[in-house]
Amino acid sequence: xxxxxxxxxxxxxxxxxxxxxxxxxxxxxxxxxxxxxxxxxxxxxxxxxxxxxxxxxxxxxxxxxxxxxxxxxxxxxxxxxxxxxxxxxxxxxxxxxxxxxxxxxxxxxxxxxxxxxxxxxxxxxxxxxxxxxxxxxxxxxxxxxxxxxxxxxxxxxxxxxxxxxxxxxxxxxxxxxxxxxxxxxxxxxxxxxxxxxxxxxxxxxxxxxxxxxxxxxxxxxxxxxxxxxxxxxxxxxxxxxxxxxxxxxxxxxxxxxxxxxxxxxxxxxxxxxxxxxxxxxxxxxxxxxxxxxxxxxxxxxxxxxxxxxxxxxxxxxxxxxxxxxxxxxxxxxxxxxxxxxxxxxxxxxxxxxxxxxxxxxxxxxxxxxxxxxxxxxxxxxxxxxxxxxxxxxxxxxxxxxxxxxxxxxxxxxxxxxxxxxxxxxxxxxxxxxxxxxxxxxxxxxxxxxxxxxxxxxxxxxxxxxxxxxxxxxxxxxxxxxxxxxxxxxxxxx
Amino acid sequence: xxxxxxxxxxxxxxxxxxxxxxxxxxxxxxxxxxxxxxxxxxxxxxxxxxxxxxxxxxxxxxxxxxxxxxxxxxxxxxxxxxxxxxxxxxxxxxxxxxxxxxxxxxxxxxxxxxxxxxxxxxxxxxxxxxxxxxxxxxxxxxxxxxxxxxxxxxxxxxxxxxxxxxxxxxxxxxxxxxxxxxxxxxxxxxxxxxxxxxxxxxxxxxxxxxxxxxxxxxxxxxxxxxxxxxxxxxxxxxxxxxxxxxxxxxxxxxxxxxxxxxxxxxxxxxxxxxxxxxxxxxxxxxxxxxxxxxxxxxxxxxxxxxxxxxxxxxxxxxxxxxxxxxxxxxxxxxxxxxxxxxxxxxxxxxxxxxxxxxxxxxxxxxxxxxxxxxxxxxxxxxxxxxxxxxxxxxxxxxxxxxxxxxxxxxxxxxxxxxxxxxxxxxxxxxxxxxxxxxxxxxxxxxxxxxxxxxxxxxxxxxxxx
Numbered sequence: 001x002x003x004x005x006x007x008x009x010x011x012x013x014x015x016x017x018x019x020x021x022x023x024x025x026x027x028x029x030x031x032x033x034x035x036x037x038x039x040x041x042x043x044x045x046x047x048x049x050x051x052x053x054x055x056x057x058x059x060x061x062x063x064x065x066x067x068x069x070x071x072x073x074x075x076x077x078x079x080x081x082x083x084x085x086x087x088x089x090x091x092x093x094x095x096x097x098x099x100x101x102x103x104x105x106x107x108x109x110x111x112x113x114x115x116x117x118x119x120x121x122x123x124x125x126x127x128x129x130x131x132x133x134x135x136x137x138x139x140x141x142x143x144x145x146x147x148x149x150x151x152x153x154x155x156x157x158x159x160x161x162x163x164x165x166x167x168x169x170x171x172x173x174x175x176x177x178x179x180x181x182x183x184x185x186x187x188x189x190x191x192x193x194x195x196x197x198x199x200x201x202x203x204x205x206x207x208x209x210x211x212x213x214x215x216x217x218x219x220x221x222x223x224x225x226x227x228x229x230x231x232x233x234x235x236x237x238x239x240x241x242x243x244x245x246x247x248x249x250x251x252x253x254x255x256x257x258x259x260x261x262x263x264x265x266x267x268x269x270x271x272x273x274x275x276x277x278x279x280x281x282x283x284x285x286x287x288x289x290x291x292x293x294x295x296x297x298x299x300x301x302x303x304x305x306x307x308x309x310x311x312x313x314x315x316x317x318x319x320x321x322x323x324x325x326x327x328x329x330x331x332x333x334x335x336x337x338x339x340x341x342x343x344x345x346x347x348x349x350x351x352x353x354x355x356x357x358x359x360x361x362x363x364x365x366x367x368x369x370x371x372x373x374x375x376x377x378x379x380x381x382x383x384x385x386x387x388x389x390x391x392x393x394x395x396x397x398x399x400x401x402x403x404x405x406x407x408x409x410x411x412x413x414x415x416x417x418x419x420x421x422x423x424x425x426x427x428x429x430x431x432x433x434x435x436x437x438x439x440x441x442x443x444x445x446x447x448x449x450x451x452x453x454x455x456x457x458x459x460x461x462x463x464x465x466x467x468x469x470x471x472x473x474x475x476x477x478x479x480x481x482x483x484x485x486x487x488x489x490x491x492x493x
Numbered sequence: 494x495x496x497x498x499x500x501x502x503x504x505x506x507x508x509x510x511x512x513x514x515x516x517x518x519x520x521x522x523x524x525x526x527x528x529x530x531x532x533x534x535x536x537x538x539x540x541x542x543x544x545x546x547x548x549x550x551x552x553x554x555x556x557x558x559x560x561x562x563x564x565x566x567x568x569x570x571x572x573x574x575x576x577x578x579x580x581x582x583x584x585x586x587x588x589x590x591x592x593x594x595x596x597x598x599x600x601x602x603x604x605x606x607x608x609x610x611x612x613x614x615x616x617x618x619x620x621x622x623x624x625x626x627x628x629x630x631x632x633x634x635x636x637x638x639x640x641x642x643x644x645x646x647x648x649x650x651x652x653x654x655x656x657x658x659x660x661x662x663x664x665x666x667x668x669x670x671x672x673x674x675x676x677x678x679x680x681x682x683x684x685x686x687x688x689x690x691x692x693x694x695x696x697x698x699x700x701x702x703x704x705x706x707x708x709x710x711x712x713x714x715x716x717x718x719x720x721x722x723x724x725x726x727x728x729x730x731x732x733x734x735x736x737x738x739x740x741x742x743x744x745x746x747x748x749x750x751x752x753x754x755x756x757x758x759x760x761x762x763x764x765x766x767x768x769x770x771x772x773x774x775x776x777x778x779x780x781x782x783x784x785x786x787x788x789x790x791x792x793x794x795x796x797x798x799x800x801x802x803x804x805x806x807x808x809x810x811x812x813x814x815x816x817x818x819x820x821x822x823x824x825x826x827x828x829x830x831x832x833x834x835x836x837x838x839x840x841x842x843x844x845x846x847x848x849x850x851x852x853x854x855x856x857x858x859x860x861x862x863x864x865x866x867x868x869x870x871x872x873x874x875x876x877x878x879x880x881x882x883x884x885x886x887x888x889x890x891x892x893x894x895x896x897x898x899x900x901x902x903x904x905x906x907x908x909x910x911x912x913x914x915x916x917x918x919x920x921x922x923x924x925x926x927x928x929x930x931x932x933x934x935x936x937x938x939x940x941x942x943x944x945x946x947x948x949x950x951x952x953x954x955x956x957x958x
Contacts, residue, residue, distance in 0.1 A: 032865075035864070069927075069929060070929075070934065071927070071929035071933065071934050071937070074934055074937075074938065075934075075937050075938070075941065079937075079938055079941040079942070080941070082942075083941060083942070101882070101884040101885050102884045103882060103884065104881075104882070104883070106545075106878075106881050106882075107878050107881055107882055110875075110878070110882075112879075112882055112884065112885050114885065114886065115863060117864075117867060119890070120867075120891075196891065204680060207680060208677050208678060208680060211673070211676070211677035211680065212674050212677040212678075214673070214677075215670050215673035215674040215676075215677055216670060216674075218666060218669055218670060218673065218685065218687070218891070218892055218894070218895070220895035220896075223680065225680075237918070238918040238919075241918045241919075241921055242918070244921075244925075244926055247926070248925050248926060252925075252926070252927065286926055286927040286928065287927060287928075288928070294927070294928070295928075296927035296928055296929055389918075394915070398577065398913055399577075402579060402909070402911070403911065404911070404912070405911065405912035405913070405914070406911065406912070406913045406914070407913075407914045407915075407916065408913075408914070408915045408916060409915065409916040409917060409918060410914070410916040413569065413914065413916070414574075414912055414914040416566075416941070417563070417565055417566070417569070417574055417914060419563035419564045419565070419574060420563050420574055420576065420912035420914065421576065421910055421912055422912065425579075425581070425909040425911070426582075426658065426680070427680060429680070430680070430682040431682075432910070444867065444890040445886055445897070446863075446867070446868065446869070446870065446871060446890070447869070447870040447871070447879060447882075447885035447886050447887065448863065448870070448871045448872075448873070449870070449871070449872045449873065449875070449878065449879040449882060449885060450873045450874070451872070451873060451874045451875035451878065452874060453703070453704045453707050453708075453874060456707050456710065456711075460537065460714055460718070461710055461713075461714050461718070461752055462531075462533075462718075462752040462753060462761070462762030462763070463752065463761065463762050464531045464532070464533030464534065464762045465533070466532075468533050469532055469533050469536055472533060472536055472537050472541060473536065473541060476536075476537070476541035476542070476544070476545050476881070477544070477545065477548070
């Protein structure tokens, strides 16, 4: 049906079409196909094969959509995905096993366990900045948990979206995993349907729409959003390493267009000049004298975002604070790494998530004041970073800064650690995934209690008497001493 | 640590609240006033449950609050990774009228243990209990951090317009939707503890008479025991094989009479219907003549006292309201099947319930029930007791809700699990940085595959890029 639509110049994918897709997937799910271990393994292996055999095409699509350097595509989109698949293949048996739960004297004799089951038919809506990773990584989780899936890649990365649609249709089981391409109308049609889970990666504005749509069907959601991820830079550190790591996390991640990119820096007035100089030095080393010529920087995704970023740069009282960079090429949608020093705290660039190659540095008198600044900046970010050798500062940072994830002395790398849940809090989102957390995100953890017929506590049942009350108090306390005492009391009474 | 101290203070205070006999008596009185609950039922389902929850939480809290180490691949050495639970902030708890203490204070325990400040909005449909909470909680708990607000749906609506860091709601799916829609405006995470039609599959009547008797007791106890059927985990309807239906009905009748009395005039040890509105709703379920015809026991009502006696129906029409809506009352339909295995399809034709009860000793059937149905919980050979298991997550799936609590799950539901990675400045992996070359690309690929041997080969010049 969708193929015909494509042929008819993408004739409408509307609510009816969406309903049919969901029905088809639900029918597939009900047969139990996706629950089988074998199905999950074949799909994940197929995905690995898909990534292995199509690396050049994927790199090319990302170059088309984002001018993403091959290095980034290879590492962040393909390699990380492969790791995800491999981890799921290795651990899935273990994840799928029921977990024993302890039972107490109160329900003796009994045994209990927690069984993971797939939620059913799930919707993954992905973003444009890491079109492969953010589409397929959640899909890996959904497959490993045994669900049927609809994936809606972002239309703002059209080459990637269409390649994903083609590859998924070619390699994966299309009776259970489908890709629906399109923009707002198609997404709205999908959101009207009843899903068993929705995982959305994107911005807060659309997240609210997704959650409101989910509310109509009581569908649980995972929202992976963003925020202004701050970097606190203390003095007495290895400045060169710190600078390089900040650059890698900022401009090395899709040119700042990443949800966990360092958004702004806070450092002391005394240290700021050193920091700026270090940036200048390392930026030149990485990207050359004219960054617009460098092949190692993604471009800005489209003219809307280019205009948005230009507006941030050109705001009065902000444009004068540029201490490095500022070069632009509107035709090629390029903006060079640009650093600002002490822009006004209420400027647009300090209020909105930047999501681009602009880096404001805000200075404070004492590094400890950074925490107040972060708290007053509004929503909780997806990530927060600190560069320091000061144990006390580390401790304060870890205990008081609220963000999805924190990294000390590096940026962004926590994404690659599968034992850490990846997700936000507050404005940066809800729920998490990666590694086993992906499996859990798409599972229902069913509690199971097994009881036998022996041991029927007569005190549960009416007629209710005061004597029973005393015994009940003891039984519920779960204390064996209490129970014996009460029983003795009962017998002696 | 501050949070821990505060919690211990708050906890200890909650215990004090319950340990004082005077308070316990007031609680029993309020529950009797609002719902006609007897002290034993009140202790069993409310006070006892809460005391148990507080004790358990206090004994585990230090463990729960501690950060948990996470494994880091060698590639990142030296690095330390951990997950640290943090309070979400300011949370809102809506509770329901049928277990006015448990459903208000059990989530409260979780919220406090996780270090949040809390606003509790008890249900005004249990007004005496609500008043007790409003008056008593400030006497024991820190009222700068924990507040209780009285009021009805209009207060609830106004509260929902504010920004919370978490909303915990127990109630109906209809209101659950409204709560989630309001939460969506602020991206507030929610836990919805809803309901559904909790079926009980009965497959044990053809075993020994004693097991059959226990089955009957547990069914009766699981239907009319909890607030006279007005409970999200009460048995809603039974599924049994045709040929065993009459034996089952006889057993149930005997048990009901023994527990609750011979007829509506001598009814005891059972709650009443909460209010006129619910009473009418239940009475209306019986108005359909086809439904009324299927009554095999009970059916009498006393509007003045808001009492409906335990009522059993045999095979009411499947499209009647009593079989499509959650009953939430003392009416028990029994649906007969040719073969008990059909119960799986029957259950799957309805939306996911909070609990599926199955009385069976057939291990194969148990496995089928587990793998072919979906519900919040499955309990074999008993009813209600899963509620007392602190190690089991309590929550729904699909229309019965999402999120869970009890025991550590309560702590988790009100926490944010923050990921933390500590790195040192050394060693540095140069290939991370541009300008990128083929060598660097190969290096990083091998690194990310954790192919340490391959890396060594590359560095020694044995691998070509």
